[in-house]
Amino acid sequence: MPELPEVETVKRSLEPIITGLIIEKAVVNMSKIIKEPSAEGFISLIAGKKITGMDRRGKYIIINLKGGYSLVIHLRMTGQLVYKDANQEIVKHTHVILSLSNGQELRYIDQRQFGRLYLLPSSSLQNISGIEFMGVEPLGEDFTKEYFKKELRNKRTKIKPLLLDQTFIAGIGNIYADEALHQARIHPERSASSLNARDVTRLYNAIQDVLKQGIANRGTSFKDYVDGEGKKGDNQNMLKVYGREKEPCPNCKTLIERKKIGGRSSHYCPRCQKY
DNA sequence: CCGTAACCCTGCGTGC
DNA sequence: TGCACGCAGGGTTACG
Numbered sequence: 104m105p106e107l108p109e110v111e112t113v114k115r116s117l118e119p120i121i122t123g124l125i126i127e128k129a130v131v132n133m134s135k136i137i138k139e140p141s142a143e144g145f146i147s148l149i150a151g152k153k154i155t156g157m158d159r160r161g162k163y164i165i166i167n168l169k170g171g172y173s174l175v176i177h178l179r180m181t182g183q184l185v186y187k188d189a190n191q192e193i194v195k196h197t198h199v200i201l202s203l204s205n206g207q208e209l210r211y212i213d214q215r216q217f218g219r220l221y222l223l224p225s226s227s228l229q230n231i232s233g234i235e236f237m238g239v240e241p242l243g244e245d246f247t248k249e250y251f252k253k254e255l256r257n258k259r260t261k262i263k264p265l266l267l268d269q270t271f272i273a274g275i276g277n278i279y280a281d282e283a284l285h286q287a288r289i290h291p292e293r294s295a296s297s298l299n300a301r302d303v304t305r306l307y308n309a310i311q312d313v314l315k316q317g318i319a320n321r322g323t324s325f326k327d328y329v330d331g332e333g334k335k336g337d338n339q340n341m342l343k344v345y346g347r348e349k350e351p352c353p354n355c356k357t358l359i360e361r362k363k364i365g366g367r368s369s370h371y372c373p374r375c376q377k378y
Numbered sequence: 379c380c381g382t383a384a385c386c387c388t389g390c391g392t393g394c
Numbered sequence: 395t396g397c398a399c400g401c402a403g404g405g406t407t408a409c410g
Contacts, residue, residue, distance in 0.1 A: 180403055215387045
């Protein structure tokens with residue numbers, strides 16, 4: 104479940120080793136993974152392009168190419184973008200292989216095939232529907248406490264689904280939403296507009312804390328996630344509530360509960376996180 | 379505006 | 395042992 108910290112870790116692990124290399128050739132084993140343009144167009148367009156750097160927007164990985172193009176990758180649930188020697192075994196579910204000018208490859212692997220690749224002009228990233236209306240970067244300077252507070256006042260939804268809304272804040276997924284709400288001691292079903300100033304401050308700080316901690320620990324490897332070099336992260340060991348149903352809350356020893364909220368399973372401490 | 383659910387997909391756990 | 399089934403989950407889309 105790659106969220107902002109995992110995507111950022113992939114970006115940071117790959118950028119120094121692939122910048123400056125040329126994508127010599129692409130092999131597409133599953134054409135639906137290429138969302139834009141067609142698989143054929145992708146293959147012909149990407150060949151010969153030099154990698155100039157990388158970016159991240161929300162959960163999207165952006166690989167910038169010389170000539171004004173960008174390769175954009177969304178890993179969704181089980182996607183992996185890994186740098187491997189061309190001699191390394193091609194594992195099951197390898198859908199796209201980019202051959203690089205140093206004999207290495209960038210491989211897109213995705214067990215559930217939910218992830219997508221896009222190749223489009225760097226000036227047209229807004230053409231990707233998920234990016235067009237994407238909300239603020241939670242670790243960027245536009246995400247201020249004042250902005251967060253003001254926005255929450257007008258929202259009539261529950262706080263947990265709101266944190267997952269990518270058009271509100273970019274990059275938070277189920278793991279970090281549950282962790283942030285636990286740190287802030289806020290029940291996931293509280294209505295967003297009901298949070299008082301102290302709640303807002305705690306949640307604002309908690310969002311940034313859990314994301315920064317996730318990055319510092321190189322991501323949460325709950326199941327499939329690995330960085331650009333195929334290495335697992337360490338943040339799964341730091342989680343307080345996510346995936347810990349029926350385990351004691353680290354604060355108060357009350358057993359963690361799990362409940363579907365807004366269609367997503369939510370993990371919380373019924374004692375620390377009151378209504 | 380908000381909530382709910384379907385969709386996409388494979389692997390895994392459960393029950394028979 | 396193996397089959398059928400349900401669940402998991404991010405983000406988009408459809409619908410009430």
